[in-house]
Amino acid sequence: MTDKLSRRSLLRMGLGGVTGLALPATVATAVAARLALEAAHTSPSVDRFAVPLTIPPVLTPYDAAEPTDIYEIRQVTAEAEILPGLRTPVWTYGGVYPGPTIEARRGRPVSVRHRNELPVPTVVHLHGGVTPPDSDGYPLDLVLPRGVHDWQGHHLGAGPPPGGTAGVAHGERTYHYPNDQAAATLWYHDHRFDFTGPSVYRGLAGFYLLRDEAEESLPLPRxxxxxxxxxxxxxxxxxxxxxxxxxxxxxxxxxxxxxxxxxxxxxxxxxxxxxxxxxxxxxxxxxxxxxxxxxxxxxxxxxxxxxxxxxxxxxxxxxxxxxxxxxxxxxxxxxxxxxxxxxxxxxxxxxxxxxxxxxxxxxxxxxxxxxxxxxxxxATDDSVIPETLVADLEPMPPIDAPTTRSFVFTGGQGGIPATINYRTFQADRLDASVPLGETEIWSIKVDPEHPFHPHLGHFRILDRNGEPPEPQDSGWKDTVQIRAGVVRVAIRFSTYTGRYVLHCHNLEHGDMMMMANYEVIP
Known part of the structure; x- marks a missing residue:
């Protein structure tokens, strides 16, 4: 396989018939053309603020025996009334759109058995979860549809081989989540190689709310x-x-x-x-x-x-x-x-x-x-916003960490393929090896705008273009929107070793191979 831009890269962009790079000359040209196409496609008119907000249902475990909560989710097609009076075919977790919410507790493991009854393979990623690699949702760890034993799709032919970490499963897979992390708003979504964007677009996403005693002791609204x-x-x-x-x-x-x-x-x-x-x-x-x-x-x-x-x-x-x-x-x-x-x-x-x-x-x-x-x-309200929310939050890591890495996210606009460090994703290439338990400084440069997301790793934002972080950058994060220029983060990897990916969370860019492998090593 070649690391450089290839015909496969162009095929992802619908440019397979192009020779060389005779593509739109500027980002502005491509954006203007896209806006023109969007203007040509207008969704049906909908009255604003005419339908009430609904809250996704909370999933009940079918087995809550100690020490693990066990859930089962069927991935199925369904129809939902999204626009009033019309029915929209959707792909769902459990038959509802968006998917049901899983409420978990810190220190209490959760196992979720996903049964794939959709017409295509799926992969489930717990976004923000600190999970072992075989439950992380590596994009090539496919779960084939039930009854299908030999998937002949494009990604198993011209593309990388399946089974990056946990291998290919037939019909179902059980994902194990230790929940050994602070209370947070996480979410789960499809992460199938090449097709994350359309799969999430069709409905494969849901909340995963992790709670703990420290958060529940605060007098926040509930x-x-x-x-x-x-x-x-x-x-x-x-x-x-x-x-x-x-x-x-x-x-x-x-x-x-x-x-x-x-x-x-x-x-x-x-x-x-x-x-x-x-x-x-x-x-x-x-x-x-x-x-x-x-x-x-x-x-x-x-x-x-x-x-x-x-x-x-x-x-x-x-x-x-x-x-x-x-x-x-x-x-x-x-x-x-x-x-x-x-x-x-x-x-x-x-x-x-x-x-x-x-x-x-x-x-x-x-x-x-x-x-x-x-x-x-x-109305009666006994909630309070405390002056201190977390007294013992791990402090900002030192800026002089011994290891610094640079990642450059470019392309995805103006006819330029999406790349990291000017290379498209290859499943058999390792782009970085990160020692377990160490803090590293990563510099992420983007052109022009990309959301950066590493699986497993949480980070603190050190600066944006050499200036102090914005107020909303406080706390530990797993995703950051970078609006041109450079953001430096102090990142840590704890608990698990193995292979994971980092990528642009513009889902179309990720599907166009703006993704890289890294390995956490002992």
């Missing part, structure tokens, strides 16, 4: 005032079906999207928990929102419109990997694909009858609004 929000964007056809520009709509053989969408599929309809621009009726009290950007490629600049008197309406209490040391009042939160932010909104700062929009400051019509909160009268 119960019906603790709400997960999965924000996604989608295109729809007139009949309510998803529009996704796959080169192979069956997702069986040819990976990739139409060339004009190579910089990521960004839809014109905003969904929250699977509903378009929903509303939520709230009391005049504090609410905790676990916000997940589950979109394939779109980033959001979230803010309240109107802001509460005095500003600081989004009080950040947590990041990807858990609670912050102290709450941070913010006017807006910038959230890239795969990132999570826990925020508290005190609706008692608004008068009863107020209508408050969760807006997207980076969006244009129709993506400038996300959902609406309809504020009721003041």
């Amino acid at each position: 119960g019906r005032r603790e709400i997960p929000l999965m924000i996604q964007d989608r295109f729809f056809n007139e009949d309510g079906t998803f529009f996704y520009p796959s080169l192979d709509p069956t997702l069986v053989e040819r990976p990739g999207v139409q060339a004009l969408f190579a910089d990521g599929v960004r839809g014109d309809t905003i969904l929250v928990n699977g509903k378009p621009w929903p509303f939520l009726t709230v009391d005049g009290a504090r609410y905790r929102f676990r916000v997940l950007n589950g979109s394939n490629a779109r980033a959001y600049r979230l803010r309240l419109d109107p802001p509460p008197p005095g500003g600081g309406g989004l009080v950040q209490i947590g990041s990807d990997a858990g609670l912050l040391p102290r709450p941070i009042p913010l006017d807006e939160v910038y959230i890239g694909p795969g990132e999570r932010y826990d925020v508290i909104v005190d609706f008692s700062r608004y008068s009863a009858g107020s209508r408050v929009v969760l807006a997207n400051g980076d969006g244009d019509e129709p993506t400038a609004q996300v959902m609406r909160f309809d504020v009721g009268s003041r």
Whole structure:
């Protein structure tokens, strides 16, 4: 296999007939062309704030015997009413869209048996989880559909061989999650090699909320005032079906999207928990929102419109990997694909009858609004935002760590293949070996914008383009949206050895091989 740009790379972009690199000359050209194509495809009109927000159901273990909670999830096709009055075929975990929420406890292991009854292979990744390599969801650890014993798809022919870590499973696989990490908002989603983008787009995503005693001892909003929000964007056809520009709509053989969408599929309809621009009726009290950007490629600049008197309406209490040391009042939160932010909104700062929009400051019509909160009268509220959330959070690692690595994320726009360090992913190539238990400094340079996500590893952001991190960068993270330039992180790998991947969490870029292997060694 060659490490450099190849015809296979171009095929992923729908450019297999191109010789050389006679591609659009600039990023601006490609973006303009994509916008023109998006304008040509418009989803059916939907009234804003006309449907109530729904909360994904919490999954019940079928066996809660000590010492492990055991779940079973059937991956099945279904139909969901996403746009009012229309039925959308979806791929689901457990028949619901989005998937059901798993609530786990620190120190109590969870085993999830996934049974694949879909027409294509799947892989399940617990995003943010500290998991052994054979349960991490390595993209080539395929679970073949039930009854299928010899998959003949493109990725088993011209592409890398299957079975990167746990091998190929037939019909089902049980993933084991030790949950030996701090309470955090995690999520699980499909991670099949070549086809992560369309599989997540069709519905394969759900929350995984990890709780612990330290978090539960805090007087934070809970119960019906603790709400997960999965924000996604989608295109729809007139009949309510998803529009996704796959080169192979069956997702069986040819990976990739139409060339004009190579910089990521960004839809014109905003969904929250699977509903378009929903509303939520709230009391005049504090609410905790676990916000997940589950979109394939779109980033959001979230803010309240109107802001509460005095500003600081989004009080950040947590990041990807858990609670912050102290709450941070913010006017807006910038959230890239795969990132999570826990925020508290005190609706008692608004008068009863107020209508408050969760807006997207980076969006244009129709993506400038996300959902609406309809504020009721003041209600009894015994919650408090403590001045200290985590007293013993591990401090920022030293900046003079002995090992520094550099990763350059380029391409995915303007007809340029997506690469890391100017190489596309190869399953049989090891790109880095990282000693277990050591902290390293990694420099991630991007052109022009990419969300960086390493499996297994959690990190602290040291600086952005040589400047101090932004306030929302506090705490331990597993994903960071990088908006041009360089971000340096101090990263650690604890508990497990084995092979993992790091990649761009723009899912179309990941499918175009903006991914690399690394190995944690003893």
